[in-house]
Amino acid sequence: MTANEHRTTVWPWIVMAVAGFHVFVASMTVPPDALQGQLSRIMYVHVPAAWLAYLAFGITMLGSAMYLWKKDLKWDRRAHASAEIGVMFTGMTIVLGMVWAKPTWGVWWTWDARLTLTAIMFFVYLGYLALRRTTDNLDMRAKRSAILGVLAIVQVPLVHFSVIWWRSLHQAPTLLNPEGPSMDTSMVITLLIAVSGFTVMYVAMMFKRIELSRLEDAVLVSEQTSSGPIAGHGITSPDLTGGS
Amino acid sequence: MEYAAQWNWVALAYGITYFALIAHTASIAIRITRAHKKLDELS
Amino acid sequence: MRTDAPSFLAQVMTIVRRDLLRERRSGEVLWVTLPFGAIALLLVPLAIGTDAPTLQRIGPGMFWVIVMLFGVLIAIRQTNAGTQAQRDMVALTGLDPAAIFVGSTTASFMLLLVFETILGIVTIVLYDITPTGWVALPTVLVLAAAGLALLSTLAASIVSTGRSATALVPLLVAPLSVPLLLGATQAWEALRLGRSSLPWVLLMAIVGLLLAVVGVLSARPLQETA
Numbered sequence: 001m002t003a004n005e006h007r008t009t010v011w012p013w014i015v016m017a018v019a020g021f022h023v024f025v026a027s028m029t030v031p032p033d034a035l036q037g038q039l040s041r042i043m044y045v046h047v048p049a050a051w052l053a054y055l056a057f058g059i060t061m062l063g064s065a066m067y068l069w070k071k072d073l074k075w076d077r078r079a080h081a082s083a084e085i086g087v088m089f090t091g092m093t094i095v096l097g098m099v100w101a102k103p104t105w106g107v108w109w110t111w112d113a114r115l116t117l118t119a120i121m122f123f124v125y126l127g128y129l130a131l132r133r134t135t136d137n138l139d140m141r142a143k144r145s146a147i148l149g150v151l152a153i154v155q156v157p158l159v160h161f162s163v164i165w166w167r168s169l170h171q172a173p174t175l176l177n178p179e180g181p182s183m184d185t186s187m188v189i190t191l192l193i194a195v196s197g198f199t200v201m202y203v204a205m206m207f208k209r210i211e212l213s214r215l216e217d218a219v220l221v222s223e224q225t226s227s228g229p230i231a232g233h234g235i236t237s238p239d240l241t242g243g244s
Numbered sequence: 245m246e247y248a249a250q251w252n253w254v255a256l257a258y259g260i261t262y263f264a265l266i267a268h269t270a271s272i273a274i275r276i277t278r279a280h281k282k283l284d285e286l287s
Numbered sequence: 288m289r290t291d292a293p294s295f296l297a298q299v300m301t302i303v304r305r306d307l308l309r310e311r312r313s314g315e316v317l318w319v320t321l322p323f324g325a326i327a328l329l330l331v332p333l334a335i336g337t338d339a340p341t342l343q344r345i346g347p348g349m350f351w352v353i354v355m356l357f358g359v360l361i362a363i364r365q366t367n368a369g370t371q372a373q374r375d376m377v378a379l380t381g382l383d384p385a386a387i388f389v390g391s392t393t394a395s396f397m398l399l400l401v402f403e404t405i406l407g408i409v410t411i412v413l414y415d416i417t418p419t420g421w422v423a424l425p426t427v428l429v430l431a432a433a434g435l436a437l438l439s440t441l442a443a444s445i446v447s448t449g450r451s452a453t454a455l456v457p458l459l460v461a462p463l464s465v466p467l468l469l470g471a472t473q474a475w476e477a478l479r480l481g482r483s484s485l486p487w488v489l490l491m492a493i494v495g496l497l498l499a500v501v502g503v504l505s506a507r508p509l510q511e512t513a
Contacts, residue, residue: 008276016269020262038250042257049261068508088268092261099257103250123462130455131446144445147505148459151441154497155463162466162490166473201265208272215279222286 009211012204019204023048023197030190039103044190046096048198049089053118056086056202057125057152064149067142073217076142079149080132081209083125085202090122113164120159124152136220298382302390307397315364316398324357324402325409332413339415346414347475354403354471355435355464359457361402362395362439374447384506388440392502396436403428420478423488427474430491434467435460437498444502444509466494 023044033040063079066072097115098108109115128148135141183191293301310316331349332342377387407428410416418424442459446452470491474484 008280013269013273016265020265024258024262038247038254041254045257045261085268088264092264095260096257099253099260103253120462120465123458127455127459127462130458134446134452134455143508144447147501147509148445150505151445151463151501154501155466155494158466158490158494158497159463162469165486165490166469205269205272208269208276212272212276212279215276215283219279219282219286222283 009207012207015204016201019197019200023194026190026193026197030186031184033184033187036104039100040187042096042100044194045198046093046100047191048195049096050093050118051195052198052202053086053090053093053121055199056082056089057121057156059206060086060125060128060149061153064146065153067146068150073138073142076138076146077210077213077217078206079146081206081213083128083149085205085209087122087125087129089202090118090125094118094122113160113166116163116166117156117160120163121156124156128152136224138217138220292381295383295386298386299390299393302382302387303394303397306391306394310364310394310398316361316402320357320360321402321405323360324353324406327353327357328406328409328413342414343416346410346416347479348472349414350406350410351431351468351471351475354399354406354431355468356457356461358399358402358432358435359439359442359460361398362391362436362443362460363453363456364395378510384510385503387510388444388502388506391444392436392440392499395440396432399432399436400428403432420484423474423478423484426488427471427484427491430488430495431467431471434491434495434498435464437495437502438464438467441498441502441505444506447509467491470494 027041027044030041030044032038059082060079063075063077063082067075067079094115097118101110102108128145131148132141132145135144328349331345335341335345378384407418411418439456439460442456442463443452446455446459470487474487474491477484477487
């Protein structure tokens with residue numbers, strides 16, 4: 001067949017561009033914080049990135065658990081897609097935190113609990129992604145990474161707890177404060193726009209990433225069933241029988 | 245901190261953010277195109 | 288067929304004996320990993336400086352970091368030794384996968400205890416540490432060894448014989464071993480300052496318990512796919 005049966009969608013690209021543009025405009029036009037000045041603008045990308053890092057890993061856990069329950073590869077693909085996007089957002093959170101911390105605190109890094117936990121989560125899910133590269137057997141890969149996903153569910157709260165217990169300096173979450181947000185209304189609205197804009201971007205990215213996972217799985221399946229040259233045929237011994 | 249220096253940090257932060265978002269999206273798009281090509285070759 | 292099968296405990300003991308026999312023949316832990324850990328403890332002061340107060344302060348922490356990082360190598364030993372053919376052979380014998388997991392973990396746990404003890408002595412000698420807490424300290428050593436053995440064996444069975452398995456297991460174990468590392472170092476810190484180390488000991492115990500549950504429950508599904 002000429003065209004494969006996998007349809008490709010265009011709307012996620014448009015949605016992402018629109019959401020990204022809105023976040024940018026909103027966070028650039030809001031008045032600066034009285035105390036932190038223009039640096040407060042970094043919050044409008046740092047906080048949503050951190051929120052998405054947690055959301056994405058939550059979805060990975062959900063996908064892993066659902067795969068173990070239903071044994072449907074579609075859940076495995078969702079878990080994988082979310083883990084990859086989550087690693088990107090975690091890395092972004094850490095780097096943006098550094099860019100904010102250096103001019104504010106004078107250091108790139110502090111050993112506070114939430115920072116340390118975020119860095120550890122980054123490596124946990126980097127390991128998850130690395131694990132997925134170790135085998136081409138779809139079911140084996142799905143089961144192993146789902147078990148690692150579940151192991152992370154069990155361990156990450158403990159890591160979180162132990163690190164918090166170890167030390168805590170990070171300013172308490174300002175938005176989820178029970179006594180009401182301790183921020184100016186315009187800043188809260190901007191932050192909400194940024195968080196929802198980033199969430200919309202995450203959803204759109206997930207659609208495309210899951211589409212990609214479906215395609216990659218299809219490639220693997222057709223590679224394994226096709227009668228083409230087997231892997232490694234390029235490194236067979238040279239043919240010495242023919243003369244020339 | 246003086247006004248201009250603050251904007252430099254903000255620019256750095258937004259540069260990193262949008263670069264990462266665009267780069268990751270582009271990487272997904274490229275991999276999708278490649279997978280489509282591969283599937284067409286294989287079938 | 289299942290009626291005259293050996294009991295769970297007997298199956299576990301078979302695996303433990305196999306693993307320890309393998310270690311006696313190869314001497315991988317005793318003659319390779321252990322000297323490697325000891326020389327790491329020797330290298331740190333060379334790089335950081337050899338004044339007594341510094342060494343006394345960093346000694347316990349270095350000990351635990353090296354135990355956690357190098358201890359993983361003790362669990363990987365099984366991935367190296369067990370080729371796919373050997374695994375299939377073990378699976379064909381009808382051993383309970385959970386028994387295999389518990390057995391491998393127990394063997395790693397015993398080897399890790401030896402590893403910790405000898406490295407502990409090296410640390411005491413090289414870093415001039417005075418150990419305190421004759422009840423709490425062994426408890427911490429045992430819990431750390433058990434937790435690390437469980438975590439590493441679980442990671443090794445998840446990775447199994449995939450590509451780059453030996454490199455991947457340490458990457459999976461290191462971040463997840465943070466509660467154990469913090470538990471062990473903070474318990475020691477509490478002992479040194481004369482405070483109760485009980486909360487940290489409990490934390491390590493909970494980590495170990497949860498890992499044991501996940502390990503036993505995932506043993507069968509992991510073997511099915513292998």
